[in-house]
Amino acid sequence: MTIEFVQGDITTQEVDAVVNAANSGLLGGGGVDGAIHRAGGPDILRECEELRRTRFPDGLPTGRAVATTAGRLPARWVIHTVGPVYAKREDRSALLASAYRESLRVADELGARTVAFPAVSAGIYGWPLDDAARIAVTTVRDTPSQVQTARFVLFSAEILRAFEGV
Known part of the structure; x- marks a missing residue:
């Protein structure tokens, strides 16, 4: 698997799947989650509402992942984790690693070969940046997957430097 690091907007990535740093409610929020829902449009929210009605009435558990359409995004799917x-x-690092592993598992189930990841938990969830980067990169690198390209799309130069430094 090739791992790439770019500074940019995850909602503009032309990949098979975009990973959303979602909250357990799956109904949108701030940060990456809000940006994906705004850019992707109402189709994503409709599928998330259906997931809440059927498979995850209590919300998506921490460390798990599930896919929906990508709506108006250039990607085919959104993988919510x-x-x-x-x-x-x-120590919740095993849960953070699980979010990345589960996202790759869902990507494999979908047949996605290119996946864009944000820095999960490194924003409002308060994970220290260097540790979040280490867990993200090592987990993605070490997880067997059919994904050919994993692209970390990072919002700022500071986050980009942390991920490139792993």
């Missing part, structure tokens, strides 16, 4: 909120007193 819920990263953990950072906690100093509890």
Whole structure:
């Protein structure tokens, strides 16, 4: 698998699947989640609402992933994953790694060969940037997958440098 790092807007990536750093409610929010829902349009929300009605009435569990249409995005699918909120007193790194592994598993089920990832949990969820980057890159690199290109699409130069430094 080739791993790429770019600074940019994940909603403009021409890939098979875009990973959404979603909240467990799957109904949109701030950051990457809000941007994907706004750019992708109402089709994504409709599928998320259906997932909440059927498969995940209590929300998508932390560390899990599920796919929907990408609506108006240039990608075919959105893979929604819920990263953990950072906690100093509890090691939740296995849950963060699981969010990336589960996203790759869903990508494989879809037949996606190119996947764009954000920095899951590194924004409002408060995960320290260098640690978030280390967990993300090593997990994606070390997880067996049919994905050919994993592209980390990072919002700022600071986040880009952290990911490139792994």
